[in-house]
Amino acid sequence: MMQLNIVDETSPLKAVILGTAHSCGPTPSAEEAYDPKSLEHILAGTYPKEEDMVQEMDAFSKVFEKHGIKVYRPEILEDCNQIFARDIAFVIEDKLFHANILPDREREFTAIHEVLDQIDPNKIIRPPEEVHIEGGDVMPWNDYIFVGTYTGEDYPxxxxxxxxxxxxxxLKEMFPHKTVKAFELRKSNTDPKENALHLDCCFQPVGKDKAILHKNGFLVEEEYQWLVDYFGKENVFEITKDEMYEMFSNVFSISPEVVVSEKKFTRLNNWLRDQGFTVEEIPYSEIAKQEGLLRCSTMPLIRE
Known part of the structure; x- marks a missing residue:
């Protein structure tokens, strides 16, 4: 049996699910777009091609292999976008939560059966139907669980x-021994520069005590300020609206010392190196057109 263990975002990674871009289907129509960035590229005729995305994910997989990490891939479903493994499930401590996602993505969950079959069924949990939650909004950080949310009456x-x-x-009920800290995110169906799709689109911890942050992604300034105070201003890399749009905060930590990043994120990558990180740079700009990047494509199972 697999012993799941995730209590933070950066401890040394041992096992991970990486999505797949194979057989991801034709370019969606404008009506089928789930986010404003995909819509923009559908309309402009610049929506990413499958072969380019497959190459980008292969580069990511090679970095994991180089670092000795066990990588699981979903079973390939025909004409199904299975890139964003983070949306369908997430792990906190020793439990895997099956996200209540958009109904037509349900089969993406069954496609990770190779992993599910190795987990104690009592540790696979389906939240009640009224609980809407995706892995991109959930960040365990030691005694905290950071959660991105939107509670406006216009949520639907x-x-x-x-x-x-x-x-x-x-999450408060499931983890009474942790502090669940929620953050209201700015939402837009039409303007990708005014939309924080998930918490990891405007915030992510790196190393042991640092963070990447985008102020405008947060609706409530005090909640943003809480994070700045928690990490310390000198430990925060503040990204611009354009950098948020390019998904600068959606890098992925293999360990407290090693961060996988997009090779074009020059300003961020230089800062990370100045802070003493090893930066594994890979091309991922085609996948970024779907408003998801490195963290979105992974679902960590075991960290040390």
Whole structure:
């Protein structure tokens, strides 16, 4: 049996699910877009091609192999976008939560059966139906669980609002020994530069005590300020609106010392190196057109 273990975002990674871009289907129509960035590229005729995305994910896989990490890939479903493994499930401590995602993505969950078959069934948990939650909004950080949410009354109007207030309450019940800290995110169905699709689109811890942050992604300035105070201003890399749009905060930590990043993120990558990190640079700009990047494509199972 596999012993799941995730208590933070950066401890040394041992096993991970990496999505797949194989057989991801034709370019969606404008009506089928789930986020404003995909829509922009569909309309402009610059939506990413499957072969380019497959190459980008292969580069990511090679970095994992180089670092001796066990990589699982989903079973390939025909004409199904299975790149963003983070949306369908997430692990906190020793439990795997099956996200209540958009119904037509349900089969993506069954496609990770190679992993599910190795986990004690009592440790695979399906939240109640009213709990909407996606892995991109959930960040275990030691004694905390950081959660991105949107609790406005117009929640149903936003296809970009993925985690609701019921989810915040549910996590508090499931982990009474942790502090669940929720952050209201700015949502837009139409303007990708005004939309934080998930918490990891405007915030992510790196190393042991540092963070990448985008102020405008947060609706409530005090909540943003709480993070700045928690990590310390000198430990925060603040990204611009354009950098958020390029997904600068959606890098992925293999360990407290090693961060996988997009090779074009020059300003961020230089800062990381100045802070003493090893930066594994890979091309990922085609996948980024779907408003998801490195953290979105992975679902960590075991960290040391």
């Amino acid at each position: 109007d936003y296809i970009t609002a993925r985690t609701n207030k019921e989810a915040v309450e549910y």
